[in-house]
Amino acid sequence: MQPFPRSLTVCLVLLTAILVGYVLHVGASIIQPLVIALLLASMFQPVVRGLARYRIPPPVTVIAIVSLFFVAAFQIGIVVKDGALSFLDRLPAGSTTDVSGAFPKAGAMNWNGFVEGVHKWMLEHSIPEQLAELVNNTMQSIDDDALAGTLVTSAADFTRSLLLVVLYMLFIFAEQAVFRRKILSIFEARREDARNVLDRIGRDIQRYLGVKTITSLATALLCYAVLFSLGIPYALLLGTMTFALNYIPTFGSFIGGMIATAVALIYQPGISPALPVFLTYVSVNAVLGSYLEPKILGRELNLSPLVVIISVVVWAGLWGAVGTFLAVPLTAAMQIILANNETTRPIAVMLGSGPPREK
Numbered sequence: 617m618q619p620f621p622r623s624l625t626v627c628l629v630l631l632t633a634i635l636v637g638y639v640l641h642v643g644a645s646i647i648q649p650l651v652i653a654l655l656l657a658s659m660f661q662p663v664v665r666g667l668a669r670y671r672i673p674p675p676v677t678v679i680a681i682v683s684l685f686f687v688a689a690f691q692i693g694i695v696v697k698d699g700a701l702s703f704l705d706r707l708p709a710g711s712t713t714d715v716s717g718a719f720p721k722a723g724a725m726n727w728n729g730f731v732e733g734v735h736k737w738m739l740e741h742s743i744p745e746q747l748a749e750l751v752n753n754t755m756q757s758i759d760d761d762a763l764a765g766t767l768v769t770s771a772a773d774f775t776r777s778l779l780l781v782v783l784y785m786l787f788i789f790a791e792q793a794v795f796r797r798k799i800l801s802i803f804e805a806r807r808e809d810a811r812n813v814l815d816r817i818g819r820d821i822q823r824y825l826g827v828k829t830i831t832s833l834a835t836a837l838l839c840y841a842v843l844f845s846l847g848i849p850y851a852l853l854l855g856t857m858t859f860a861l862n863y864i865p866t867f868g869s870f871i872g873g874m875i876a877t878a879v880a881l882i883y884q885p886g887i888s889p890a891l892p893v894f895l896t897y898v899s900v901n902a903v904l905g906s907y908l909e910p911k912i913l914g915r916e917l918n919l920s921p922l923v924v925i926i927s928v929v930v931w932a933g934l935w936g937a938v939g940t941f942l943a944v945p946l947t948a949a950m951q952i953i954l955a956n957n958e959t960t961r962p963i964a965v966m967l968g969s970g971p972p973r974e975k
Contacts, residue, residue: 641934648938649777653784655945656685657792658818659825664789678789686782692856693774699853813956817949824945831904832862835869839876842896846889848880858897862905864940865924869905873897919948923967 640647660681667677788795796814803810840855848854854876861868876897880890919927927947931939947967955964 637934644935644938645777648935648942649780650784651942651946652938653781653788655821655825655942656781657785657788658821659829660685661792661818662822674789678786682782682785682789685785686778689778690775692860693778695852695856699850699856702850809956813952817952820948820952821945824948827909828863831909832859835859835862835900835904838900839872839896842892843876843880846880846892848876848889848893849883850879854879860941862901865928865944867928867940869897869901873901919944919951920968923947 663681664674664677668674799814800807800810836855836859839858840851843851843854854872857875858869858872861872864871873894877890877894880893883889924944924947927943928940931943931946933939935942951964951967954960954967
């Protein structure tokens with residue numbers, strides 16, 4: 617039997633990738649919670665095994681972990697929702713040139729008045745006119761009623777997804793050993809290779825999520841302390857957003873810093889309060905995100921920086937904001953699988969940060 621021509625193989629691979637991408641996009645509401653549950657179960661598995669050495673039954677540990685995760689995630693959701701609604705409720709009732717004075721006073725929500733006040737404030741504080749017009753046009757395109765409705769809908773979707781993630785995690789923990797044996801039984805001829813792939817995927821994802829969680833928490837606490845000490849409103853909300861956004865490679869820390877700096881500029885006009893906020897985010901992310909985190913992870917996740925950025929963009933197109941958080945773990949898992957097949961090994965090499973080391 618003659619092998620397929622290389623051109624036909626490439627076309628089949630591209631067609632398969634497009635079909636898989638379409639299925640992932642269409643079935644996002646079902647697949648996303650399952651993927652999140654798989655990643656979380658992988659991250660918490662060492663805790664279950666560690667406590668089992670102290671004769672704590674795994675079912676007890678699993679129930680405790682899942683319960684704590686649900687409570688923590690739900691509380692974070694409440695902080696974000698309350699902070700966003702409080703921000704909308706405190707929008708100025710009418711136009712004003714002093715945005716900072718308008719915010720602390722509660723009033724009827726008037727988005728147009730708020731947009732006009734921000735525009736005038738930017739012009740009065742020597743913000744380039746082109747930038748002020750861009751911000752003004754962007755904010756005017758937002759409907760305040762639609763924004764409030766979106767927040768309510770998002771809260772309901774978040775609660776539903778959180779319940780699904782918790783339910784999936786319970787069943788994943790319950791059937792983890794059986795599911796692993798099923799996968800290994802499929803690859804009877806390459807059973808050892810399949811075991812190595814599963815072990816490496818689990819180890820790398822555990823290490824990445826663990827380090828990322830610690831650095832994100834440290835970043836959020838440091839930034840919150842600075843925001844609170846400077847008297848910036850919504851410091852807790854901004855700190856929570858910083859923690860979540862830090863999971864998004866490259867873009868997340870930049871977005872979090874820009875939001876915090878913008879809030880500081882609006883509430884306390886002048887460069888004095890905004891500059892320390894900006895420098896704090898830059899310095900903290902430079903030390904923790906750009907130096908300490910890569911040094912701890914080392915070459916465990918052997919992904920090219922360009923591939924990381926492209927993966928964030930691609931997964932954001934498929935799954936929206938959730939895709940940006942899952943981009944790196946999913947791409948790393950794909951690279952490990954591709955690297956263990958002779959046919960797809962060149963693709964894994966191209967995804968990596970450098971050529972394989974010579975033995």
